[in-house]
Amino acid sequence: MNTVSIMFVGVGGQGTLLASRIVGNVLLNKGFDAKVSEVHGMSQRGGSVTTYVKYGDKVYSPIVDKGEADYIVAFELMEAARWVEYLKKGGKMLINTQQLSPMPVITGAAEYNSDVIDKIKALGIDVISLNALELAEQAGNDKSVNVVMMGVLSNELGFDKSLWTDALRECSPKAALESNEKAFELGVNV
Amino acid sequence: MGKKTLMLGNHAIARGCYEAGVTVVSSYPGTPSTEITFAMTQYKGDIHAEWAVNEKVGCEVVVGASIAGARAFTGMKHVGLNVASDPLYTASYAGVNGGLVLAIADDPGMHSSQNEQDSRRHAIASKCLMLEPADSRECLEFTKKAFDLSEEFDVPVLIRLSTRISHSQGIVEEGERIKRDLPDYKKDASKYVMMPVFARGRRVFVDERDRKLVAYAEKSPFNVIEDNNSDIGVICAGTTYQFSREALGDKASYLKLGVVNPLPVELIKEFAKKVKKLYVAEEMDPIIEQHCKAIGLEVIGKDLFPTIGEYSQGIIREKVLGEVKEHSVFPEAIPVRPPVMCAGCSHRGLFTVLGKLGVMVNGDIGCYTLGATPPLSAMDTTICMGAGVSSLHGFNKGRQGDYENRAVGVVGDSTFIHSGITGLINIAYSKSNSTIIIADNTITGMTGGQNTPANGLDIYGDSAPSVDIETMCKACGIKRVTVVDPSDMAETERVLRQELDANEPSVVISRKPCALLKGFVKNKPVAVDPNKCTGCRVCLKVGCPALSYKDKKVSVNKNLCVGCGVCGQLCKPAAFADTVSAIDNGGND
Numbered sequence A: 001m002n003t004v005s006i007m008f009v010g011v012g013g014q015g016t017l018l019a020s021r022i023v024g025n026v027l028l029n030k031g032f033d034a035k036v037s038e039v040h041g042m043s044q045r046g047g048s049v050t051t052y053v054k055y056g057d058k059v060y061s062p063i064v065d066k067g068e069a070d071y072i073v074a075f076e077l078m079e080a081a082r083w084v085e086y087l088k089k090g091g092k093m094l095i096n097t098q099q100l101s102p103m104p105v106i107t108g109a110a111e112y113n114s115d116v117i118d119k120i121k122a123l124g125i126d127v128i129s130l131n132a133l134e135l136a137e138q139a140g141n142d143k144s145v146n147v148v149m150m151g152v153l154s155n156e157l158g159f160d161k162s163l164w165t166d167a168l169r170e171c172s173p174k175a176a177l178e179s180n181e182k183a184f185e186l187g188v189n190v
Numbered sequence B: 001m002g003k004k005t006l007m008l009g010n011h012a013i014a015r016g017c018y019e020a021g022v023t024v025v026s027s028y029p030g031t032p033s034t035e036i037t038f039a040m041t042q043y044k045g046d047i048h049a050e051w052a053v054n055e056k057v058g059c060e061v062v063v064g065a066s067i068a069g070a071r072a073f074t075g076m077k078h079v080g081l082n083v084a085s086d087p088l089y090t091a092s093y094a095g096v097n098g099g100l101v102l103a104i105a106d107d108p109g110m111h112s113s114q115n116e117q118d119s120r121r122h123a124i125a126s127k128c129l130m131l132e133p134a135d136s137r138e139c140l141e142f143t144k145k146a147f148d149l150s151e152e153f154d155v156p157v158l159i160r161l162s163t164r165i166s167h168s169q170g171i172v173e174e175g176e177r178i179k180r181d182l183p184d185y186k187k188d189a190s191k192y193v194m195m196p197v198f199a200r201g202r203r204v205f206v207d208e209r210d211r212k213l214v215a216y217a218e219k220s221p222f223n224v225i226e227d228n229n230s231d232i233g234v235i236c237a238g239t240t241y242q243f244s245r246e247a248l249g250d251k252a253s254y255l256k257l258g259v260v261n262p263l264p265v266e267l268i269k270e271f272a273k274k275v276k277k278l279y280v281a282e283e284m285d286p287i288i289e290q291h292c293k294a295i296g297l298e299v300i301g302k303d304l305f306p307t308i309g310e311y312s313q314g315i316i317r318e319k320v321l322g323e324v325k326e327h328s329v330f331p332e333a334i335p336v337r338p339p340v341m342c343a344g345c346s347h348r349g350l351f352t353v354l355g356k357l358g359v360m361v362n363g364d365i366g367c368y369t370l371g372a373t374p375p376l377s378a379m380d381t382t383i384c385m386g387a388g389v390s391s392l393h394g395f396n397k398g399r400q401g402d403y404e405n406r407a408v409g410v411v412g413d414s415t416f417i418h419s420g421i422t423g424l425i426n427i428a429y430s431k432s433n434s435t436i437i438i439a440d441n442t443i444t445g446m447t448g449g450q451n452t453p454a455n456g457l458d459i460y461g462d463s464a465p466s467v468d469i470e471t472m473c474k475a476c477g478i479k480r481v482t483v484v485d486p487s488d489m490a491e492t493e494r495v496l497r498q499e500l501d502a503n504e505p506s507v508v509i510s511r512k513p514c515a516l517l518k519g520f521v522k523n524k525p526v527a528v529d530p531n532k533c534t535g536c537r538v539c540l541k542v543g544c545p546a547l548s549y550k551d552k553k554v555s556v557n558k559n560l561c562v563g564c565g566v567c568g569q570l571c572k573p574a575a576f577a578d579t580v581s582a583i584d585n586g587g588n589d
């Protein structure tokens, strides 16, 4: 089997780390060779962050390079645009349309790009877009945007649902488990 | 068969230490190495783990533990080894009693570091054995073996990591912890007292040991030849093995080096003979390449591959095969998203005031270094930990006094303990008229929130004696020591003006807990009254990620705002009316 490459892109503090750990856990229990590459240090400080998940019979490099990602899961709209180059021809993007302004936009030195989804689609890219923040709030926890996106991704990867719910239980902090389970379900039903 | 888990490279190093019977661990945090030592806390009872005051202290602690007969470990980032190099270089002469291993995490590409430094240089200079694992499984395996090698060859062993190895999870199989009896401690001045008369003897030993280590490198199971197509041969190690293997697959043969110091000679020659075209793929310095050239081989290295930054499979593919993966490009420029101080960050008020004062800010490393970036732009220098204190004195002397009343040094609380105290003593002792600000957020923020010797908690979160920073400053010889709350910007400004004007050295402690701390009490998010907001954007100068500007009005992201109230203090029309009451409430929700 060829290696499948997934990228999570977002803003530090959005929980890309937890998301990649949930998927990593699913892949381990499914019996794949897998690598999950995280970014620490600056990641809590609101910068642009990426984590990589790769699986297959044998995974070598832990990172994903330009033109290699089968899926890009974007937790924030502008970050989807920033990392488009990493998508493989024929790859798919799952995008949370939530907007978080980076500092140059906040200070007025730059503008937030307009019509991002349309511009990505115009490149011939297959896109699923949703407002994951709204769904997370519905689930009772605005921090569960990451888990909503995992629900959406689970439809694409198509493993047994029980693997995902087990992984969710293993990786979620206890206090957030209930809202995470709801958030995941809302993502699955998108 | 042991349990298979997906494990971070750093956690696998910790696991390897545990399985090897390590009992003493002492380290100072530093990205990307920090998780190794924190992970040791799960082995409480078997391993004594601690946050050391700095890397030199951590290294000296484990040198002592090794002499006592224990297996001991310290982990640090690449620049940490500069600080720890003094004990290491001589511990190399003394050798070990119990196995002694140091993990050094390099950061090619500078994801979170101030320079891009190749730790192999330290291995060469200190004449220590250095191993380089290429994934989590090897992190565990190499670490475990490193303790045996350390004892067999009487040498400290370094394990070289890099960001992608430290911070990638891969599948590992856990093993059992070995049973190891503590060997006797025997007094042996000729081995452990490194004064000239004894050190000369050990110098000879080190030379002999070097030869034995080369012989080990020739036959080490960690140096592996992978024969595939003989048109292309690649010598690689760690990350560059993974990148090359992924990019070139069976189109190339590989010599994967797990022992990166010393380097084998015959093994490399043997590999060179097998292949038509020989490449050396190594991030940062051309160390393997120069070694190959020195033993008379023709290799392609830095002439082809980048001399700067991190490699990837894409780089190897393009340079060796001339292939680039097809990809789309977004049709317009995208604003950059640099890291910023968090909403509620205790440093924001301080740096807003420093920006207003327009003083020269001799900075240091920590979250507060983000005060250098727009819109705060209130830092002039950052060199290394501790320089925020010592270099201000040098700057003031260099300026012959004309900046003494308009320059400050800024240093974090953890950094102050790490290496700021010595600089402060130097300021007092040298009769410097320097003004130092200790940005005390009661935690080591930048590396993810480790307890410090000044916050009353140890690595396990248990209570511990703590340094009283005010008393410490006074004991260093500084008479003027003031504490301010940086969320009160008017008071912070008043105190800073007063201390800058004073004609003797002073310390201002800017104290407020980090907003990411578990017990941090959030205030109600502030709200902007759109009828009062004139759209002047003065509040945006604090660089808070919770604020945004749309349709000529400022608005607040309620998911991010913690109600610290700094923005509102700048608002002339008082559009942030809620802020004031939030502060007056003393932090109630």
Ligand SMILES: Cc1ncc(C[n+]2csc(CCOP(=O)(O)OP(=O)(O)O)c2C)c(N)n1
Pocket: B028, B029, B030, B031, B055, B077, B079, B080, B083, B114, B365, B366, B367, B368, B385, B411, B412, B413, B414, B415, B416, B439, B441, B443, B444, B445, B446, B447
């Ligand atoms: C010699 C060395 N060791 C470790 C580091 C990594 N590091 C950078 S800043 C820092 C400490 C930050 O803590 P503090 O001074 O309290 O500032 P804060 O981030 O909390 O604002 C550390 C550990 C380094 N850059 N250099």
